Amino acid sequence: MTDNGDNKTSAWNNPDFRPDLAFAKLTEEMVERIGSYGREEIFPANVPLFTHGERQVDMFVVLDGQVDVSLPTSNGESKVIAHHQKFDFSGELNLLTSQGSLVEARTVKESRLLRIPRNELQRLMRAEGDIANLITSATIWRRIGIIGEETSGIVLMGLVNDAETTEIQRFLVRNNYPHRMVEAPAEEISLPDNELSDHESTLPAVILSDGRTLHRPTITQLADELGITELPDPNMIYDVTVVGAGPSGLAAAVYAASEGLCTIVIESTAPGGQAGTSSRIENYLGFPTGISGQRLASRAQLQALKFGVRFAISRPTITAEQIDGIHRLTLAGGIPVCSRSVVVASGAQYRKLSVENYGQYENRGIYYAATAMESVYCRDNEVIVVGGGNSAGQAAVFLSGVAKHVHQIVRGNALASTMSQYLISRIESSSRITLYTESEIGKLEGESSLERVTWINRKTGESTVKPIGSVFVMIGAEPNSGWLFGTVRLDKKGFILTGGTDGFEQTTYATSVPGMFAVGDVRSNSVKRVASAVGEGSVVISDVHRYLADHRNNVAAEPNSALAALRLANAATAPQN
Numbered sequence: 001m002t003d004n005g006d007n008k009t010s011a012w013n014n015p016d017f018r019p020d021l022a023f024a025k026l027t028e029e030m031v032e033r034i035g036s037y038g039r040e041e042i043f044p045a046n047v048p049l050f051t052h053g054e055r056q057v058d059m060f061v062v063l064d065g066q067v068d069v070s071l072p073t074s075n076g077e078s079k080v081i082a083h084h085q086k087f088d089f090s091g092e093l094n095l096l097t098s099q100g101s102l103v104e105a106r107t108v109k110e111s112r113l114l115r116i117p118r119n120e121l122q123r124l125m126r127a128e129g130d131i132a133n134l135i136t137s138a139t140i141w142r143r144i145g146i147i148g149e150e151t152s153g154i155v156l157m158g159l160v161n162d163a164e165t166t167e168i169q170r171f172l173v174r175n176n177y178p179h180r181m182v183e184a185p186a187e188e189i190s191l192p193d194n195e196l197s198d199h200e201s202t203l204p205a206v207i208l209s210d211g212r213t214l215h216r217p218t219i220t221q222l223a224d225e226l227g228i229t230e231l232p233d234p235n236m237i238y239d240v241t242v243v244g245a246g247p248s249g250l251a252a253a254v255y256a257a258s259e260g261l262c263t264i265v266i267e268s269t270a271p272g273g274q275a276g277t278s279s280r281i282e283n284y285l286g287f288p289t290g291i292s293g294q295r296l297a298s299r300a301q302l303q304a305l306k307f308g309v310r311f312a313i314s315r316p317t318i319t320a321e322q323i324d325g326i327h328r329l330t331l332a333g334g335i336p337v338c339s340r341s342v343v344v345a346s347g348a349q350y351r352k353l354s355v356e357n358y359g360q361y362e363n364r365g366i367y368y369a370a371t372a373m374e375s376v377y378c379r380d381n382e383v384i385v386v387g388g389g390n391s392a393g394q395a396a397v398f399l400s401g402v403a404k405h406v407h408q409i410v411r412g413n414a415l416a417s418t419m420s421q422y423l424i425s426r427i428e429s430s431s432r433i434t435l436y437t438e439s440e441i442g443k444l445e446g447e448s449s450l451e452r453v454t455w456i457n458r459k460t461g462e463s464t465v466k467p468i469g470s471v472f473v474m475i476g477a478e479p480n481s482g483w484l485f486g487t488v489r490l491d492k493k494g495f496i497l498t499g500g501t502d503g504f505e506q507t508t509y510a511t512s513v514p515g516m517f518a519v520g521d522v523r524s525n526s527v528k529r530v531a532s533a534v535g536e537g538s539v540v541i542s543d544v545h546r547y548l549a550d551h552r553n554n555v556a557a558e559p560n561s562a563l564a565a566l567r568l569a570n571a572a573t574a575p576q577n
């Protein structure tokens with residue numbers, strides 16, 4: 001049950017909010033069933049069960065009594081957002097992740113509660129499907145409600161159009177972490193204990209819910225601090241390590257974990273991959289009106305979390321080797337992960353333009369994604385989209401709904417060979433998009449951010465200069481396979497060769513290294529689409545099962561070899577953060 005208070009802007013009052021799902025009660029039969037996963041405890045009145053920032057909190061089911069859940073407010077007090085009574089349960093998205101708690105829960109009167117510890121909760125989620133679905137959906141809706149609260153989460157304070165602020169904001173948005181942006185002019189920022197000499201050097205700043213401030217945090221620092229990342233267990237040999245949490249990696253993780261394999265996903269940035277940067281994917285089966293890549297990724301990540309997948313976010317994999325049949329990956333910071341098999345799903349990254357001063361304007365006017373976040377910078381301004389593929393087409397159509405005008409620049413003489421017909425038709429019929437064929441960007445100018453762009457028609461030599469502050473570059477991608485150079489066989493462009501080429505294992509996704517598979521955009525000759533990436537990620541798990549069955553037999557014949565490999569691997573590099 002919720003208490004909306006008088007905050008009329010909160011999500012709890014939004015007609016689209018689903019309180020019936022956010023605060024669904026367990027039935028008596030369900031509570032009986034889950035009794036064996038926990039233990040009954042009696043708590044006196046006014047006792048905190050968990051508080052803000054606390055990690056790995058247990059789940060509490062109210063058997064008798066009342067538990068109130070509150071969020072901190074900006075004036076230092078707290079606002080009650082839910083009263084949990086008989087057969088209500090505590091927790092939101094952080095029940096499934098390692099994120100710190102965003103809320104505090106406290107008994108109102110003496111209460112008899114069923115405490116379900118975290119490890120038992122994971123067992124419950126795997127074994128009791130109907131209850132797992134009820135809990136998962138409640139955690140999502142509760143998080144939606146919390147994100148809608150004006151005072152929830154952390155505060156990101158930064159300067160307008162600042163590259164570091166944009167990078168942090170993108171990281172928080174793509175990881176669905178509740179936050180508020182405060183665009184503060186430098187002179188309004190108070191300095192912390194005179195330890196930093198000028199205002200700019202303190203920004204961007206992140207104010208955590210416990211009041212601490214992080215000045216110019218790195219993404220890795222922030223991911224660790226907020227519990228967005230969950231580091232690998234150094235004493236564990238995982239059944240499968242998936243590198244990359246784009247559509248193919250997320251699919252592999254869901255299928256692996258749902259089929260009982262102990263699975264970890266390593267992701268250098270945020271779940272979603274390239275698809276996560278798409279404002280609307282319209283050709284993925286089952287979504288007739290399209291779905292944003294970020295939403296698709298969030299759903300898939302939740303599905304994976306429900307099955308117990310561990311996510312190490314913001315830690316790129318930098319090397320891979322195999323010792324006595326065990327794969328040993330090293331993550332940034334020297335963190336080792338040992339695994340019986342590896343699914344490489346590291347996809348591809350955007351190509352850049354070769355124009356002078358280009359790097360200076362990345363995230364300060366040059367963007368590689370056109371989502372709701374970037375659209376804020378171009379409202380009622382003219383913008384440029386560079387590229388003639390589907391992603392550029394989607395961006396142009398999307399931005400034409402917010403920007404004053406979209407100039408689409410392509411090197412070819414038409415769109416037809418590179419773009420789907422439905423997008424070409426929309427571009428041609430839009431009065432807010434102008435197409436410039438056989439053209440390219442010639443010059444970028446601006447003081448601290450992009451202010452002016454020149455483009456040139458290569459055929460006529462005619463150049464156009466316009467005061468434009470946002471350029472969306474969508475000119476294809478290169479494989480993220482650099483970390484595998486010298487380890488697996490790659491094609492001439494750096495994509496991973498799979499499927500029996502030159503005699504290695506005869507399954508479609510096997511690479512030249514036994515037990516290492518590759519799926520999605522990073523694989524040579526793959527179809528570069530969301531649906532095919534998801535398909536490959538799902539199907540590869542049957543290859544993994546076959547490989548593990550053989551491999552386990554080998555390990556059983558030599559029982560000490562896997563442990564010896566793990567010891568060797570972990571001794572080789574001590575983790576540093």
Ligand SMILES: Cc1cc2nc3c(=O)[nH]c(=O)nc-3n(C[C@H](O)[C@H](O)[C@H](O)COP(=O)(O)OP(=O)(O)OC[C@H]3O[C@@H](n4cnc5c(N)ncnc54)[C@H](O)[C@@H]3O)c2cc1C
Binds near residue numbers: 317531
């Ligand atoms: C803007 C845009 C719009 C698109 N729209 C559509 C569309 O409408 N329909 C469609 O079918 N396709 C679309 N695509 C293509 C589609 O998104 C890709 O084919 C798909 O995302 C490929 O999935 P993937 O999992 O193989 O790789 P990716 O999506 O590239 O994901 C790879 C992941 O691996 C991570 N990673 C990379 N290296 C490492 C490392 N060393 N360690 C750890 N993690 C690493 C990356 O951070 C990334 O998250 C679009 C692409 C873009 C860019």
